[in-house]
Amino acid sequence: MTxxxxxxxxxxxxxxxxxNDISLQIESxxxxxxxxxxxxxxxxxxxxxxxxIPKDSxxxxxxxKNNWKQITGVMMQDNIALHRITIKEIxxxxxxxxxxxxxxxxxxxxxGLEDHQNSLMTGLSGGQKRRLxxxxxxxxxxxxxxLDEPTVGMDSNSRxxxxxxxxxxxxxxxxxxxxxxxxxxxxxxxxxxxxxxxSIIAFDGTIKQLRSxxxxxxxxxxxxxxxxxxxxxxxxxxLNVVGHHFQIITNDVNQLLAELxxxxxxIDNLQIKQATLDTLLLNxxxxxxx
Amino acid sequence: xxxxxxxxKINFKRIxxxxxxxxxxxxxxxxxxxxxxxxxxxxGIPASYLKVWNEDxxxxxxxxxxxxxxxxxxxNTLLEDQMSNFKLFVTLSPLSNLxxxxxxxxxxxxxxxxxxxxxxxxAIIVNHVTLSIGLLIALILVNLLGTTLLILIGxxxxxxxxxxxxxxxxxxxxxxxxIISGLWWPIKLMPxxxxxxxxxxxxxxxxxxxxxxxxxxxxxIGSFINLFIWFVIILAILLLASKxxxxxxxxxx
Numbered sequence: 001m002t003x004x005x006x007x008x009x010x011x012x013x014x015x016x017x018x019x020n021d022i023s024l025q026i027e028s029x030x031x032x033x034x035x036x037x038x039x040x041x042x043x044x045x046x047x048x049x050x051x052x053i054p055k056d057s058x059x060x061x062x063x064x065k066n067n068w069k070q071i072t073g074v075m076m077q078d079n080i081a082l083h084r085i086t087i088k089e090i091x092x093x094x095x096x097x098x099x100x101x102x103x104x105x106x107x108x109x110x111x112g113l114e115d116h117q118n119s120l121m122t123g124l125s126g127g128q129k130r131r132l133x134x135x136x137x138x139x140x141x142x143x144x145x146x147l148d149e150p151t152v153g154m155d156s157n158s159r160x161x162x163x164x165x166x167x168x169x170x171x172x173x174x175x176x177x178x179x180x181x182x183x184x185x186x187x188x189x190x191x192x193x194x195x196x197x198x199s200i201i202a203f204d205g206t207i208k209q210l211r212s213x214x215x216x217x218x219x220x221x222x223x224x225x226x227x228x229x230x231x232x233x234x235x236x237x238x239l240n241v242v243g244h245h246f247q248i249i250t251n252d253v254n255q256l257l258a259e260l261x262x263x264x265x266x267i268d269n270l271q272i273k274q275a276t277l278d279t280l281l282l283n284x285x286x287x288x289x290x
Numbered sequence: 291x292x293x294x295x296x297x298x299k300i301n302f303k304r305i306x307x308x309x310x311x312x313x314x315x316x317x318x319x320x321x322x323x324x325x326x327x328x329x330x331x332x333x334g335i336p337a338s339y340l341k342v343w344n345e346d347x348x349x350x351x352x353x354x355x356x357x358x359x360x361x362x363x364x365x366n367t368l369l370e371d372q373m374s375n376f377k378l379f380v381t382l383s384p385l386s387n388l389x390x391x392x393x394x395x396x397x398x399x400x401x402x403x404x405x406x407x408x409x410x411x412x413a414i415i416v417n418h419v420t421l422s423i424g425l426l427i428a429l430i431l432v433n434l435l436g437t438t439l440l441i442l443i444g445x446x447x448x449x450x451x452x453x454x455x456x457x458x459x460x461x462x463x464x465x466x467x468x469i470i471s472g473l474w475w476p477i478k479l480m481p482x483x484x485x486x487x488x489x490x491x492x493x494x495x496x497x498x499x500x501x502x503x504x505x506x507x508x509x510x511i512g513s514f515i516n517l518f519i520w521f522v523i524i525l526a527i528l529l530l531a532s533k534x535x536x537x538x539x540x541x542x543x
Contacts, residue, residue, distance in 0.1 A: 050382060053539030069384040076382075080375045084308040089300060096296035097383040136379070 002063055003028045003144055003175050004049070009058030011044055018044050020199035022058070028143065031166070031176045033190035035183060035281060040196045042179045043077065046148055049177075050074060064143070070099055073142035077149045079129035080136065081122050087132060088117045091139070098140030110165060111135035112158070126153040134162065138169075145169065147178040151185065163189055187277040195281065207277060214238075214280045217253040221246050221270040225263065233259050240279075249275050293385055298393040305367055305397050306404075316363055317405050320355040321412050323474070324348065328417055342505075344417040348409060349500040350473040352429065353493055355405035356437045357468060362460045364398055364444025369456045372448070395441055402437045406430050421504075428503050436496040439517065442524045449531050467493055492520040 004026035011019040018041040026032060034042050047053045049060050050072075062068035082090060091108060095101035108114055111132045116124070124132065130153045137145060147166075151159045163185055166176060170189075180186050186193075187207055195203035195210075203210060214237060227241050233248075235256045240247040250256040253272060260267065306312055328344050335343055371377040380390050410426055413419040421429075447459045468474055470488035477488050488494050495513040502509050 047539070052378070052381070054537060067384055069382065072382075074382045076375070076378065078375050078378075080379045082304065082374050082376045083370060084304040085300060089303070093296055093300050094383070096293040097385050099384075140384075 001028045002026065005059075005061045005063060006049065007059045007061075009045075009048060009060065010056045011041070011048060011053075012056055017199045019048070019055075022201060024194070024201065024204075026144075026175060026177065028175045029170070029173045030191045031170050031178065031189055032192045032194060033186040034177065034179045034194045034196060035186065035277070036196035041199060042196055043148055045196065046146055046177070046179065050146065062144075070140060071143040073137035073140060073145045075134050075137040075145070075147045075150050077152065079126070079133045079153075081124075081129055083120075083122055085121055086118050087111070087113050087121060087124075090121055090132070090136065094136045094139040100141055101139050102141050107135045107139055110138055112161070127155055127158050130154050131158060131162070134165075142174065144175045144177065147176065147180075149180055150178065151180060151182055159185065183277040183281060193277070210277070210280055211275055212251075214249065214275070216275060217250055218273045218275045218279050219246075219248045219250065219253065219256060219260075219270070220273065222268045223263070223266050225266050230263070235259065247279060249279060294389045294393060297385060297389065298396055301393055301397040302400075305363070305394075306401055312359075312363060312401065316355060316359045316401060317408050319358065320351040320405065320409055323354065324351040324409055324412060325416060327474075328413075344413065344419055345421075345504055346501055348413040348417075348419055348421075349429070349497055349504055351409050352406045352433055353436065353471075353497055353500065354468055354473045355409060356402045356433050357440055357464050357473075357493060359398060359402045359405060360437045360440025361444045361447065361464050363401065364394075364441050365447040365456050365460050367394065367398075368445060368448035369451070369453060372451055373453065391445070395438075398441055398444075399434055399437055403430060403434065406433055425504060425506075429500055432496070432499050432503060436492065436517065439492055439521050439524060442521075442528055446524065446528050446531060449535060467491060470494075471497065473497065490516070492517050 002025045004024075006022060006024040006026075009019055009022040010017075022045065034045065036042055044053065048055045051060070062071070064071050080090070085093075087108075088104075091104055091111070095104065095107070108117065111128075111134070113119075113124070113128060113132060113135075116128070121129070121132070130150070134147075134150060137147070151162055154162060159182070166178075167189060170176060178186065178190070191206065193203065193205065193207060193210060194201050197203075203213075205213075222244050223246055224244060227239065227246075230236075230239060230246070230248075233239075233256065235250050235252045237249040237251060240249075248256065257272075324347060328347050332340065332343070368377070371380075377390075381387070406429070407426075410419075410421060410429075414421065443463065444460075447456055447463070450456055450459065470480070470484060471477070471491045471493035472480075472488060473493060477485050477494065480488065495516040498513045499509060499517075501507075
């Protein structure tokens with residue numbers, strides 16, 4: 001069931017086109033990862049969906065009978081840190097905004113701040129504020145959750161707990177729209193990936209589809225040779241070099257290894273991996289620039 | 291309605307009860323000025339005029355307190371909400387902008403009410419100013435009306451969204467306005483050209499209305515017209531600024 005429809009949205013800042021004719025349908029009970037380079041327009045798209053900035057043209061429609069704010073939860077990039085207000089007070093204040101809020105205890109548990117209920121918000125660490133901001137986004141028991149760089153500032157334990165909670169929310173039927181620079185985290189959890197590049201949705205599909213299109217395997221090695229020396233290789237989807245470190249994405253790892261045999265004496269630290277979202281995205285960028 | 295009551299309750303806690311700067315700036319400062327200018331710096335004022343001076347200065351400091359609360363506290367509180375991302379948080383929540391600003395206005399008007407009562411109590415205790423409850427209520431009601439205009443100025447200033455500019459603007463508006471409106475010392479002591487400007491100011495006209503209430507002398511319609519014109523001008527600028535801000539977007543890219 002479609003819960004959100006974005007039709008032909010355009011946005012420019014001055015002469016710079018940030019979003020060019022973006023159209024999307026967001027289905028319920030899924031996790032949609034919006035990825036792209038810095039400045040690609042991810043936050044702009046979220047801001048337009050949430051009516052925080054005006055679009056030049058196009059339409060954004062939440063397919064709900066209720067006020068869309070009653071069914072959405074938002075965790076923006078910046079935390080809320082209201083002065084002279086305690087954790088308990090901000091949770092209860094946020095609950096009061098919604099018709100069917102989650103219980104205070106549930107939200108406190110999500111925030112992980114059971115021992116700090118009467119502490120002031122401004123006294124929390126960056127990671128604690130982030131967790132509290134997440135709990136507040138859940139206050140109205142939303143159907144759709146927007147998470148913009150949710151794990152920034154969280155330590156690894158908190159990040160793990162956070163993604164477990166997201167998985168739990170997905171299973172309970174929530175639709176989650178997320179952007180993150182920690183691509184390896186998204187890789188394991190998102191159902192659908194949207195790559196925003198050059199102002200358009202350059203890819204819309206699953207990680208499996210992205211791999212089959214952009215290459216399944218990643219071969220990494222170090223070598224004193226230069227990029228031109230490997231130009232004759234046939235089964236390369238992309239070749240990326242940083243210093244003496246080579247990253248090759250291929251669809252046929254066996255064939256490529258056979259092609260690399262003559263170079264083996266000049267190659268160190270050879271590793272074969274499944275292509276990660278990180279490398280696929282980098283590769284995607286490289287391909288488009290070519 | 292529940293969310294509005296809750297919001298107002300939280301606003302009282304954070305803006306009034308837990309805010310030491312409120313007690314210092316909005317209440318203590320006008321009280322200190324009142325005591326200073328009616329008990330210490332009174333040389334040269336004839337004893338026969340002292341009673342009227344004490345009463346008139348009470349009115350001046352009540353209006354001054356309203357200026358501090360209405361302009362400085364309003365601008366700073368709204369700015370604080372923007373800087374702490376609370377305004378954005380509210381915008382994304384089902385609480386409407388009208389509920390957010392109305393809740394804030396209730397707190398700020400109450401704050402000015404408390405300040406006015408506190409200064410009056412000091413005037414009664416220190417200078418034995420006699421003021422009937424009816425007159426006090428009338429004075430406070432007039433001041434609350436004036437406070438609405440001052441709060442609008444505070445809201446307008448908060449639109450600049452930069453702490454340094456907000457501080458600069460509030461200082462540039464509040465203190466010169468207090469001086470040329472004759473709130474700190476009588477307007478008659480100023481050059482004629484400055485008096486002419488001062489008399490156009492809403493705070494001067496508010497003090498004229500207050501003094502007429504206090505001395506039970508007839509009101510002049512001109513003062514009310516002046517306040518009304520100021521109200522229309524400020525409201526128009528506010529609506530225009532709000533429209534421009536909406537066009538630009540709530541968040542900056």
